[in-house]
Amino acid sequence: MKHGTKYDRIAHLYNILEWPFEHYLFNYWRKEFITQLEGKILDVGIGTGNNIGYYPHNSEIVGIDLSKKMLKYSRNVDTPNKVNLILMDAQMLGFEDNSFDYVVSTFVMCNIYKPHLALKELRRVCKPGGLIINIEHLRSETKSISFIQDLFNPFTKYLLGEYINRDIVYFIQSSGLEVIETKNLKFKDVFKLIISRNID
Numbered sequence: 522m523k524h525g526t527k528y529d530r531i532a533h534l535y536n537i538l539e540w541p542f543e544h545y546l547f548n549y550w551r552k553e554f555i556t557q558l559e560g561k562i563l564d565v566g567i568g569t570g571n572n573i574g575y576y577p578h579n580s581e582i583v584g585i586d587l588s589k590k591m592l593k594y595s596r597n598v599d600t601p602n603k604v605n606l607i608l609m610d611a612q613m614l615g616f617e618d619n620s621f622d623y624v625v626s627t628f629v630m631c632n633i634y635k636p637h638l639a640l641k642e643l644r645r646v647c648k649p650g651g652l653i654i655n656i657e658h659l660r661s662e663t664k665s666i667s668f669i670q671d672l673f674n675p676f677t678k679y680l681l682g683e684y685i686n687r688d689i690v691y692f693i694q695s696s697g698l699e700v701i702e703t704k705n706l707k708f709k710d711v712f713k714l715i716i717s718r719n720i721d
Contacts, residue, residue: 527682528568532590535569543571550656550706551575551627554714558654560622563646565611565639566629570595576602583621585609611639616646624653630689631658632682640696647719653698655715656706659689663709670711693717 531538539547548571555575564572567584568591576582582604586592592606609615611626612635624643630636643653661667670686677683690713694700698717706712 528586528588529590532569532588532594535591535594539571546707546712547571547627547656550712550714554654554656555625558623558625561620563616563621563624563643565624565626565643566632567592567595567606570598572625572627573598573600573602573604576600578602581605583607583616585611585614587611611642613638614642614646618645619648620646622648622651624651626654627656628658630655630692631684631687634682636687636689636692637696640692640698644696644698644719644721649719649721651719652701653693653717653719655689655693655717656712657689657715658685658712659710660686661709661711666709666711689713690715697721 551572552575555572556577559577559580561581562576564582564584567586573582573595578601580602582602584595584604584606587610589608592608595606611633624647633639647653660670667686674684674686677685690700690703693715699720700715700717702716704714706714
């Protein structure tokens with residue numbers, strides 16, 4: 522089953538299911554790390570548009586997602602900014618090189634089948650010196666936690682198409698991006714901010 526189709530099926534429930542995480546965790550991180558961005562911004566895997574309300578005024582936002590129904594909910598988010606929403610695969614971006622000042626990806630690389638391809642595309646479309654902001658959950662360096670992640674990963678992969686034990690920092694570095702900052706956000710190092718720079 523295509524990943525976009527899975528999210529089409531749960532789009533009407535997505536914000537309800539995510540509400541506890543959004544209310545107690547995610548919205549604080551969005552406020553801290555997204556509200557300072559300016560210029561032309563690509564939001565990869567924009568989903569139901571939870572990032573949209575946090576971008577500064579006068580930003581130009583392009584949001585992509587594989588799910589038509591998730592994008593439908595994004596269109597209902599109230600914002601003064603220009604937001605262009607496009608059905609698109611992050612592994613094959615239809616943009617010219619060096620198109621964006623910033624690229625934002627929140628909880629997306631755990632869902633993409635080939636994250637290394639997506640990250641190379643993010644690097645390609647980000648301007649030289651531009652920043653890529655990832656907020657992700659990833660494989661913990663704490664053995665007791667990573668053991669549990671490995672144990673449950675086959676189930677989350679099958680049910681949700683979600684990989685909970687990926688080393689996202691490794692994928693980012695191997696795509697040719699320069700990691701300039703990481704910050705552990707919650708549950709030791711499971712939730713993490715990763716900021717990287719396009720050094721081309």
